[in-house]
Amino acid sequence: MITLLNLLLTGVATGCAFALVATGFVTIHRVTRVVNFAQGGFAVVAGYITFSALRAGLPHGLSELAAILVAALVGVAVGLVTIGRRGTPALASLIMTIGLGIALYAVEIVVWGDQPVQFEGLPGLVAAGSLTLPRQYLLIIVVTALAFAGLGVFFARTYLGKVFTACASNPFAARLAGVDVTRIGIAAFGLGGALGGLAGVLLIPLRSLTFDSDVDIAINGFAAAIFGGLNRPGAALAGGLILGVAEALVAGYVPGGAAYQKAVSLPLILAILVWQAARRPESE
Amino acid sequence: MSRLRAPSTWLVALLAALSLALPPLLDKGQRTTYVLLTFAVMVTVGLSLLMGFAGQVSLGQAAFYAVGAYTAALLARRGVPPPLALAAAPVAAAAVAAGIGIPVLRLRGHYLAFATLAFQLIVLTLIAQARGLTGGDVGLGHIPQLMPDLNPGQDNELDLNDPLYFCYAGWLAAAAVVAVTLNVVRSRPGRGFRALATSEIGAASAGVAVAADKIRVFAISAAYAGLAGGIYAFFFGFLSPGSFGVLLSIQFLVMATVGGLGLVWGAVAGAIAITALLQAVLLAASIPGLPATAPSILSYAVYGLVLVLVMRFLPEGLLPALAGRLRRAPS
Numbered sequence: 121m122i123t124l125l126n127l128l129l130t131g132v133a134t135g136c137a138f139a140l141v142a143t144g145f146v147t148i149h150r151v152t153r154v155v156n157f158a159q160g161g162f163a164v165v166a167g168y169i170t171f172s173a174l175r176a177g178l179p180h181g182l183s184e185l186a187a188i189l190v191a192a193l194v195g196v197a198v199g200l201v202t203i204g205r206r207g208t209p210a211l212a213s214l215i216m217t218i219g220l221g222i223a224l225y226a227v228e229i230v231v232w233g234d235q236p237v238q239f240e241g242l243p244g245l246v247a248a249g250s251l252t253l254p255r256q257y258l259l260i261i262v263v264t265a266l267a268f269a270g271l272g273v274f275f276a277r278t279y280l281g282k283v284f285t286a287c288a289s290n291p292f293a294a295r296l297a298g299v300d301v302t303r304i305g306i307a308a309f310g311l312g313g314a315l316g317g318l319a320g321v322l323l324i325p326l327r328s329l330t331f332d333s334d335v336d337i338a339i340n341g342f343a344a345a346i347f348g349g350l351n352r353p354g355a356a357l358a359g360g361l362i363l364g365v366a367e368a369l370v371a372g373y374v375p376g377g378a379a380y381q382k383a384v385s386l387p388l389i390l391a392i393l394v395w396q397a398a399r400r401p402e403s404e
Numbered sequence: 405m406s407r408l409r410a411p412s413t414w415l416v417a418l419l420a421a422l423s424l425a426l427p428p429l430l431d432k433g434q435r436t437t438y439v440l441l442t443f444a445v446m447v448t449v450g451l452s453l454l455m456g457f458a459g460q461v462s463l464g465q466a467a468f469y470a471v472g473a474y475t476a477a478l479l480a481r482r483g484v485p486p487p488l489a490l491a492a493a494p495v496a497a498a499a500v501a502a503g504i505g506i507p508v509l510r511l512r513g514h515y516l517a518f519a520t521l522a523f524q525l526i527v528l529t530l531i532a533q534a535r536g537l538t539g540g541d542v543g544l545g546h547i548p549q550l551m552p553d554l555n556p557g558q559d560n561e562l563d564l565n566d567p568l569y570f571c572y573a574g575w576l577a578a579a580a581v582v583a584v585t586l587n588v589v590r591s592r593p594g595r596g597f598r599a600l601a602t603s604e605i606g607a608a609s610a611g612v613a614v615a616a617d618k619i620r621v622f623a624i625s626a627a628y629a630g631l632a633g634g635i636y637a638f639f640f641g642f643l644s645p646g647s648f649g650v651l652l653s654i655q656f657l658v659m660a661t662v663g664g665l666g667l668v669w670g671a672v673a674g675a676i677a678i679t680a681l682l683q684a685v686l687l688a689a690s691i692p693g694l695p696a697t698a699p700s701i702l703s704y705a706v707y708g709l710v711l712v713l714v715m716r717f718l719p720e721g722l723l724p725a726l727a728g729r730l731r732r733a734p735s
Contacts, residue, residue, distance in 0.1 A: 155514045201712060211459060212715040214514050215661060218463070219715065222654060223708025226701045234697050335650060339525065342518050386526045393519055394507035 125251055127372040128365060133257035135364020136264035137323050141341025142356035143267060144316040148199075149350040150288040151308035154213045158198050158221040159341065160334025162316030165224065166191040167324035167333075168232050171239045188317040194224075195313015199306035206302055221334065228331040241325025260322050264357075267318065271353050284308060288351070343389035346396060363388060420579070427571035435567040437683065439639055442574030443469075443632035444675040446581045448659040449668055450625030453585060456666015457597040458618040459604075460509070464520030465656045467527040468497040468626040470648035472633025474531065474538060477547045477643055486550045490634040497630025498623040505622040510615050516622075524650060531645040543644030550638035570639045577635060578672075581628050585668050588624065597621055601666060651707075655682075658707050661714050664721020673723045681706065 141163065148156045166187040173183035198220050202213045241256040274281040286294040287304045295301050323337065340363060347359025366388060427438060447465050454460055472493035479489035508519040531538045538544055549565045550573075588594045596617050599607035608614045637643055655678070663674025685706055689699040710722075718725040 155517065157517070201716065205716070208716075209719070210514065211455070211461065212719045214461060214517060215657070216712050216715045218461075218654065218657065219708045219711025221708070222704050223712065226705035226708060229697050229701050229704070234700065335521070335525070339518075339522060343522075346515065346518075386522045386529070389522045390504065390508070390519060390526075393515055396515075 123372065126253075127368045129251060129253050130257065131365030131368030132361060133253065133260055133364070134367060135344075135361035136261050137319065137326075137360075138340045138344040138363055139357045139360030140260070140264050140267060140319040140322065141316065141337055142344035142347075142360055143271060143353060144312040144319065145342055145345035146348065146350060146353050146356050147271070147284075147315060148308050148312035149345070151284050152199075152203055152213075152287075152305040153210055154202060154217065155350065156198070156202075156309075156312065157214065157217040157338070158224065159312065159316050160336075160338030161221045161224045162191045162195055162313045163320030163323065163337045164228065164329065164331065164334045165194050166317030166320035167239075167329045168228060168237070170321050170324070171232075171237050171329065174239050184321040187321050188314050191317025191320065192310045192314035195316065196306055196310040198313070199309025203302060203305045203309075224334075225331050232331070234331060236328040236330045238328045239325060241322070254326075256322070256325055263318070263322060267315065268353060268357055275353075339386070339389070343392060346389075346392055349396065359392065423575060424572075427568055430571075432567060435571055437679065439567065439570050439574045439635075441675060441679045442571070442578040443636055444656065444659060444679060445578040445672050446632040447629045447656045448663065448671040448675045449578075449581050449585050450628035451656050452660040452663060452665055452667065452671035452674075453589075453597075454621050454625040455660055456664075457601045458509070458621045459601060460618065460622070461514060461517040461657070462520040462622070462625065463517050463650070463653050463657065464524040464527075465625070465629045466648045466650070466652035467520070467524035468501060468629035469633040469636070469652070470527055470531065470643075470645070471497045471500055471626075472630030473637040473643050473648070474544070474633075475630070476634035477544055477637040478537070480548045480638075481544075481546065486548055486638060490550065490631075490638065493634025493637075494627035494630040497633070498627040501623045501626030502619055505619040509618045509622060521650070521653075524648075524653060528645045528648065531648075539644070541645060543642055545642045547637055547641045547643070549641075550635075565638075567639075570635070574635060574639075577631055581631070582668060582672060585624075589668065593617070593620070654707055658710050661711060662722045664724040667721065667724060670721055670723050674721070677723065678710075 141159070144159050144162065145156060148154060148159070166184075169187035169190045170183045173186050174180070178186070198217065201220060202208070202216045208216075242254075242259055244255045245252045246255055246258055247253075275285055276282075283294070283299055283304055284307075286297065286299060287301050287308075291301045294304075319341070320337070324333075327333070341360075343363055344360035345356045347362075348355025427435060430438060447469060451462060451465050454462055475496040476486075476489045476493040479492055480486045484492075504519060504523055505516075508516050532541050534540070535542075551565060551569075589597070596607065596612040597620075599610060599612050600614060600617055600621075604614050607617075659674040659678045660671055661674070662677055663670030663672070682703065685702045686699055689702050714722050
């Protein structure tokens, strides 16, 4: 029973991490209709910046903040290139995000090399009775809750958030109402970059970091994001939790399951796609 | 989408003659490059068809390449005659593609790109984990030869598995892929595909079965990759999951993008151009004094920049744009 609870807890924590990655996808896709393949790259860049800042003697917190800012700037740059010119077809934008993700590899290898790097997050465990959870996981759960609450308030209650939503629901009408859709789209890329960076600085202490870690990070986040058709943050949270818990249970109960973890989560992604197809064959 | 005039018969004949005359003049390493180029042509023609006509991106073409390669290798190792095993490769790849495509292609938007990326990661993980069947990360060797030697033990013994003959086998397969594709594009279903490329709603209202046609295009593109993979297995006689990474899929994407989406001859030219560019990059990276990471840095930079610059400034493809400029120039 205790193992089950512990597994569920770990699952919820990893699920929160997936959901955090998903928020970046959702924010960008909601506003610009671009599926951003450079999303994992934002997390990787943030991880590398944190690594370097910590090495340069900056304290925790400040390093992470700097990394998130850099990730936001990278996001703005990606946005400028991919949607800066009005009328770029979605297919072209998608291919450009792939290209930028690959070009980012080159920069990362030049600056940080191709060997794995690592940095520490929060050390230690929190225990409640016989339930234990690494402190870093607890931090992830708390930050994810805050991020989702913040996004909810932003989209529903603030003026800028409503402008974002307006661009998402009808770009043409938003333009008639005087909204610079391209600029808002680029701002969405910046916000998406910051969210990707946030996910990166929290997740990467749990694993090692190489320039091509972005695929692993992005794929689970994307799976969570498509749960809500890439547009609804709440559904992305649910998707992340389901995925995280499923992965933890497989790793815990199937003999040798940990080795097959990727082969479990990926078919789940395909299954979610199929389910989405059956449910809403005519929607985006 | 801009349509190019097909190159004249003379140009095609010239290209064919040149490419057929080339292999005997090459050394062993260059012949390997030549064979790999024929594989790239097959895969890229399929991917270009998929992107140009179904408007979908596949980031998993290397996975279908791997499916074809492992299908052919495993069958041949179990005693199936090699040519038959080779024939099974494209069939297996197409069947797998249809399996993924039927659910995913019903969705609008660009879900296929991520689904195929996920699929490729699944395939790589499965190959690496299923050691008993595939040899895992260590690799799969002892793949039988494609053709038996002619006149074994005699003076005029002819080893048909020499790289020279694989150059021609690859050439024939690539030529067949190009010919089939050109015919498909011109046929009635091909006109349906083209309607799909301009407007899905328009195509649907004109009686094109949009979802079914997209799946067909996807299966065709996977079959081409599977065929290339099958020949790959016999050419190298050794397979490992490391040879079919995500970067290979990106390479095919770059080739198709440069050649212009949906243009058969463009895909051929794109595959040739990027192969030549990569050879040049690798040559530049081998200059002494550069760090060991130079080849990967340079090839990532080239892939990334080509994709971004072409899509941003010449979305109809680099080569079609060049050709158009040449034609417009006063002669």
